[in-house]
Amino acid sequence: MATTQGIAAGSVNAEVICVGTEILLGDILNTNSQFLALELAKLGIPHYYQTVVGDNPERMAEVIRAACDRAQILIFTGGLGPTPDDLTTEVIAQVFDTPLEERPEVLADITKKYSRRGRSMALSNRKQALLPVGAAVLPNPLGTAPGMIWEPRPNCLIFTFPGVPREMEQMWWETTVPYLRSHGFADSLIHSRMLRFWGIAESTLAEKVDRFLSLQNPTVAPYASQGEIRLRVSARAASEAEAYALIEPVAEELQAIAGADYFGSDADTLASVVGRLLSQAGQTLAVAESCTGGGLGHLLTTVAGSSVYFKGGIISYDNAVKMELLGVSPTALESLGAVSGTVAEQMAQGVRSRLKTDWGLSITGIAGPGGGTETKPVGLVYIGLASPAGVESHAFQFGVHQQRDFIRWLSACTALDLLRRCLMTIQ
Amino acid sequence: MATTQGIAAGSVNAEVICVGTEILLGDILNTNSQFLALELAKLGIPHYYQTVVGDNPERMAEVIRAACDRAQILIFTGGLGPTPDDLTTEVIAQVFDTPLEERPEVLADITKKYSRRGRSMALSNRKQALLPVGAAVLPNPLGTAPGMIWEPRPNCLIFTFPGVPREMEQMWWETTVPYLRSHGFADSLIHSRMLRFWGIAESTLAEKVDRFLSLQNPTVAPYASQGEIRLRVSARAASEAEAYALIEPVAEELQAIAGADYFGSDADTLASVVGRLLSQAGQTLAVAESCTGGGLGHLLTTVAGSSVYFKGGIISYDNAVKMELLGVSPTALESLGAVSGTVAEQMAQGVRSRLKTDWGLSITGIAGPGGGTETKPVGLVYIGLASPAGVESHAFQFGVHQQRDFIRWLSACTALDLLRRCLMTIQ
Numbered sequence: 117m118a119t120t121q122g123i124a125a126g127s128v129n130a131e132v133i134c135v136g137t138e139i140l141l142g143d144i145l146n147t148n149s150q151f152l153a154l155e156l157a158k159l160g161i162p163h164y165y166q167t168v169v170g171d172n173p174e175r176m177a178e179v180i181r182a183a184c185d186r187a188q189i190l191i192f193t194g195g196l197g198p199t200p201d202d203l204t205t206e207v208i209a210q211v212f213d214t215p216l217e218e219r220p221e222v223l224a225d226i227t228k229k230y231s232r233r234g235r236s237m238a239l240s241n242r243k244q245a246l247l248p249v250g251a252a253v254l255p256n257p258l259g260t261a262p263g264m265i266w267e268p269r270p271n272c273l274i275f276t277f278p279g280v281p282r283e284m285e286q287m288w289w290e291t292t293v294p295y296l297r298s299h300g301f302a303d304s305l306i307h308s309r310m311l312r313f314w315g316i317a318e319s320t321l322a323e324k325v326d327r328f329l330s331l332q333n334p335t336v337a338p339y340a341s342q343g344e345i346r347l348r349v350s351a352r353a354a355s356e357a358e359a360y361a362l363i364e365p366v367a368e369e370l371q372a373i374a375g376a377d378y379f380g381s382d383a384d385t386l387a388s389v390v391g392r393l394l395s396q397a398g399q400t401l402a403v404a405e406s407c408t409g410g411g412l413g414h415l416l417t418t419v420a421g422s423s424v425y426f427k428g429g430i431i432s433y434d435n436a437v438k439m440e441l442l443g444v445s446p447t448a449l450e451s452l453g454a455v456s457g458t459v460a461e462q463m464a465q466g467v468r469s470r471l472k473t474d475w476g477l478s479i480t481g482i483a484g485p486g487g488g489t490e491t492k493p494v495g496l497v498y499i500g501l502a503s504p505a506g507v508e509s510h511a512f513q514f515g516v517h518q519q520r521d522f523i524r525w526l527s528a529c530t531a532l533d534l535l536r537r538c539l540m541t542i543q
Numbered sequence: 544m545a546t547t548q549g550i551a552a553g554s555v556n557a558e559v560i561c562v563g564t565e566i567l568l569g570d571i572l573n574t575n576s577q578f579l580a581l582e583l584a585k586l587g588i589p590h591y592y593q594t595v596v597g598d599n600p601e602r603m604a605e606v607i608r609a610a611c612d613r614a615q616i617l618i619f620t621g622g623l624g625p626t627p628d629d630l631t632t633e634v635i636a637q638v639f640d641t642p643l644e645e646r647p648e649v650l651a652d653i654t655k656k657y658s659r660r661g662r663s664m665a666l667s668n669r670k671q672a673l674l675p676v677g678a679a680v681l682p683n684p685l686g687t688a689p690g691m692i693w694e695p696r697p698n699c700l701i702f703t704f705p706g707v708p709r710e711m712e713q714m715w716w717e718t719t720v721p722y723l724r725s726h727g728f729a730d731s732l733i734h735s736r737m738l739r740f741w742g743i744a745e746s747t748l749a750e751k752v753d754r755f756l757s758l759q760n761p762t763v764a765p766y767a768s769q770g771e772i773r774l775r776v777s778a779r780a781a782s783e784a785e786a787y788a789l790i791e792p793v794a795e796e797l798q799a800i801a802g803a804d805y806f807g808s809d810a811d812t813l814a815s816v817v818g819r820l821l822s823q824a825g826q827t828l829a830v831a832e833s834c835t836g837g838g839l840g841h842l843l844t845t846v847a848g849s850s851v852y853f854k855g856g857i858i859s860y861d862n863a864v865k866m867e868l869l870g871v872s873p874t875a876l877e878s879l880g881a882v883s884g885t886v887a888e889q890m891a892q893g894v895r896s897r898l899k900t901d902w903g904l905s906i907t908g909i910a911g912p913g914g915g916t917e918t919k920p921v922g923l924v925y926i927g928l929a930s931p932a933g934v935e936s937h938a939f940q941f942g943v944h945q946q947r948d949f950i951r952w953l954s955a956c957t958a959l960d961l962l963r964r965c966l967m968t969i970q
Contacts, residue, residue: 140590142581143764143775145574149595154569163567164602166595168576175591182609319625319665329627338626339565341707348570403837403858409844410830410837413858417836420912420947428864431830431840431856433849437898441857441868471864485847513660517684519709520847 128301130156130163131187133179135195135204136279137170147281148193155288159302160352161189171201173210180211188271189301194279196261198240204276205264209248212268216246222253226260254291259283265295307359308350309367309381314533316377318345324373334362336370343526376537386532387415387422393539394425394475401535402471403429404442404463404478406454407497412479412528427471432463442466455480455492457509460500464509468502476502477531481512483523488516497527499534510534555728557583557590558614560606562622562631563706564597574708575620582715586729587779588616598628600637607638615698616728621706623688625667631703632691636675639695643673649680653687681718686710692722734786735777736794736808741960743804745772751800761789763797770953803964813959814842814849820966821852821902828962829898830856831869831890831905833881834924839906839955854898859890869893882907882919884936887927891936895929903929904958908939910950915943924954926961937961 132152138144149166156163165186169179176195183190195204209216223245230237244261247253254263254275261283263276275292277284296302313321318340322329325347328336334351347370351362371378380389394401403412413429416422430441435454438444443466448458460478468476481497488494495514500507514526559579565571576593583590592613596606603622610617622631636643650672657664671688674680681690681702688710690703702719704711723729740748745767749756752774755763761778774797778789798805807816821828830839840856843849857868862881865871870893875885887905895903908924915921922941927934941953 139576140580140593141584142577142579143766145572145577147572150566150569150572152569153567157568164597164599165606166567168593170591172591179592317662317665319667320662322626323665323667337564337628339570340624341571348565348568350568405837405840407844408841409849409853410832410840410856410858411844413832413837413860414835414841414951417834417838417860417951418948422836423860426836426860428860428868429837429858430868431837431858433840433844433853433855434898437855441855441897470868471861483847515660515685521845522709524841524844 128161128188129186130161130189130191131183132156132163132166132191132193133183134166134168134193134279135171135176136168137172137201139168139194140170144279148277148279148284151281151285152191152193152288155293157306157308157350159293159296160306161296161301163187171195171203173203173207176203176207177211180208184211184272188273190272190274192274192276193284194277196244196263196276196278198238198243198261202243205246205248208266208268208274208276212248214248214250214268217249218242218245219247219253220245222247222262225262229260254287256283256287257290258286263287265292305354305356305359306350306352307356307363308348309360309363311347311349311367311370311374311378312380312384313345313347313374313377314343314379314386314529316345316374321345321347321374321377325370328366328370331366334366336366342522343529376540379533379536385415385418386529386536388419390532390536390539391416391419391422391425393536397474397539397542399474400425400427401475401477402427402467402473403531404467404476404500405429405431406433406438406463406478406480407483408479408524408528409433411524412477412531415528415532427473430467430470438463438466441470443469453492455482455496455498457498457500457511460498460509461502461507462500464500464502465507474503475535476500477535478502479527479531481523481527483520483527484518485520494518495523497523497530499527499531501534501538503538555588555615556613557588557616557618558610559583559590559593559618559620560610561593561595561620561706562598562603563595564599564628566595566621567597571706575704575706575711578708578712578715579618579620582720585733585735586720586723587732588723588728590614598622598630600630600634603630603634604638607635611699615700617699617701619701619703620711621704623671623690623703623705625665625670625688629670632673632675635693635695635701635703639675641675641677641695644676645669645672646674646680647672649674649689652689656687681714683710683714684717685713690714692718732781732783732786733777733779734783734790735775736787736790738774738776738794738797738801738805739807739811740772740774740801740804741770741806741813741956743772743801748772748774748801748804752797755793755797758793761793763793769949770956803967806960806963812842812845813956813963815846817959817963817966818843818846818849818852820963824901824966824969826901827852827854828902828904829854829894829900830958831894831903831927832856832858833860833865833890833905833907834910835906835951835955836860838951839904839958842955842959854900857894857897865890868897870896880919882909882923882925884925884927884938887925887936888929888934889927891927891929892934901930902962903927904962905929906954906958908950908954910947910954911945912947921945922950924950924957926954926958928958928961928965930965 251264251266351359353359432438463478464476478500484494678691678693778786780786859865890905891903905927911921
């Protein structure tokens with residue numbers, strides 16, 4: 117193994133460099149960067165830049181030189197294959213003015229792997245046994261191309277990985293993490309809790325929790341996507357227990373400030389939280405869906421074990437199904453239209469009674485792009501909720517210009533959120 | 544609009560810069576880079592680097608300066624939000640030594656969007672109306688944060704987009720592509736046709752079409768994801784017509800080789816193809832879902848206008864619902880179990896007769912992670928299909944070790960594929 121005498125642990129930062137013209141052509145979604153980002157964060161090693169560069173030696177060399185100037189750990193993925201395009205090892209060696217040498221143990225390993233698959237090794241694979249003088253082999257248990265661990269000069273530690281995600285990930289866990297830990301690069305750890313909110317705008321939540329956003333340890337950062345707002349509370353500490361001791365009081369304050377708009381943390385989803393509340397209450401649920409076409413039931417059953425509280429539902433895409441299976445009145449359909457509060461209520465009551473559940477939850481709306489009118493534009497959605505206590509409906513306008521899938525997604529999530537808030541009040 | 548007098552079209556290259564600490568922390572998978580990569584490739588505009596940088600003004604400035612030295616079109620995503628972390632516009636203006644000014648028309652637009660949603664605008668949102676002097680607004684029809692089009696100096700054209708993918712994509716198609724085309728940045732074009740296949744392994748298809756994979760113009764490249772196999776046929780030509788003249792004969796040969804495993808191209812999905820076949824036949828469909836919980840109906844209704852042929856369905860998650868609403872026999876449930884060919888057939892027949900449709904399609908299976916047994920392991924799924932001609936069922940094993948969501952997805956797609964093949968034989 118290479119030694120790391122030149123790097124003072126604790127003050128390092130890493131940089132991620134993904135090599136491959138196929139990424140620049142959009143043929144491949146670069147998931148390796150996200151994997152490495154999450155893993156580096158867990159180890160408490162900051163990284164400030166990620167770069168993608170094509171299979172071009174001049175541009176690769178430029179990227180390597182820039183990265184060396186600002187980071188102490190350089191992590192490469194891609195460009196270790198047998199084709200003439202695969203240049204990562206070669207270019208790194210050139211930048212540090214070091215010759216390549218063939219490693220007999222690597223060549224033997226590659227040959228063995230080919231013969232095990234009943235194939236003879238192509239001559240081009242021989243190239244994969246070349247490493248710079250002084251570099252250590254980073255073994256690849258799943259594929260033929262090994263990586264390397266190399267410290268070509270003080271304050272510069274290089275890891276190379278193949279671009280295939282499962283090979284890269286295995287090499288990361290098996291060799292790289294133990295290496296970084298044993299060389300003192302991961303003595304302080306970052307732990308996080310993700311707090312999840314629904315029914316509040318990102319800017320409103322950010323203003324409410326403004327004074328937390330400038331904290332240093334833990335830090336609090338807001339995110340928004342697809343209607344859900346999140347606050348990530350992250351602490352750096354020597355142990356997991358210490359990190360959570362920093363996180364918990366802040367998380368509790370944030371939850372208190374947000375009130376019912378906070379719905380859960382970490383792996384929680386609206387569907388899993390609704391499921392937990394229903395289980396706790398020993399109650400059951402059925403759904404009646406029009407514009408979501410099954411999406412609400414699909415979300416609910418994403419949760420393993422949901423059969424305890426979710427009995428099923430009726431997809432009443434057609435008005436005849438609304439009348440015949442859910443008992444929606446023809447008069448209401450005719451005078452008010454399928455997209456109305458009354459029909460939403462009758463759907464919720466109908467499915468509750470047909471499936472003999474405690475709760476009935478319904479959705480009817482105009483997901484577009486067609487079907488909108490002056491009085492009932494695209495994005496108008498009614499959600500109905502029936503229980504032993506009665507029935508209610510709520511109108512929402514999710515945006516005339518929003519896309520069909522997004523309106524359907526918001527409709528299903530908003531229905532879950534409505535039920536969640538009701539279940540919270542009866543707990 | 545900004546003018547682009549300084550840039551010689553045809554000799555430009557672009558650079559993609561994604562801003563956001565959340566990407567560096569691994570909280571977000573950077574799909575924007577891939578979208579932009581594909582779109583730039585379609586326009587024939589090369590790009591050689593992609594960079595991710597956190598919400599840090601010094602590092603952002605460094606990245607911008609480096610990008611200006613090597614690219615003529617700079618495309619930014621992220622950092623346009625209302626929080627203090629959102630710095631993209633500000634830092635770009637600083638790098639080019641240009642003051643920001645509040646744009647009244649942008650402020651009015653943001654205020655209107657908030658009031659339409661029944662919310663009052665937070666003060667922090669006001670920041671989103673600031674743009675550098677001289678920059679043109681790049682409108683955002685879906686969200687509050689607009690982008691900009693700005694040529695701060697000759698040979699440097701800047702586009703900024705919010706990080707939210709659907710907002711960014713809409714802004715790209717609506718404004719950016721027309722802008723790039725009308726300013727002469729896209730004179731040699733790459734056009735592609737994506738051919739889609741279901742029910743064949745990637746390696747099998749690749750072997751069947753082996754001789755096409757080394758073509759130069761058009762090129763043929765295979766991809767696989769989530770059960771679907773794709774072949775991308777891309778041609779470079781001076782006009783769209785010339786490109787498709789190169790693509791079509793190859794695409795036709797590939798389709799002929801694949802036979803019924805080919806299901807559609809480009810924006811086609813299994814659901815849209817099934818919908819087209821049902822519409823052509825003037826027939827209707829209803830679904831009965833157990834383990835997919837509504838996912839099959841959800842996929843079918845992703846297609847706008849699906850109400851013509853899709854009437855609805857019954858989510859029979861609970862056995863009582865299978866018996867009472869679908870007429871599944873208690874004996875079959877008891878002796879064979881809910882996950883059996885007989886129950887799948889009775890579900891399909893039941894929903895077809897209850898909803899009075901031509902076709903009834905059903906799914907019952909074990910999606911896991913719990914519920915598997917020696918004889919009925921996780922991943923075992925039965926699909927039933929009922930029509931005036933009778934009823935049939937098919938058993939599938941989607942993998943004991945696969946994840947719940949993936950098994951549910953494969954189940955719904957496989958059901959659609961089964962119906963598709965049946966509909967093809969009766970056309």
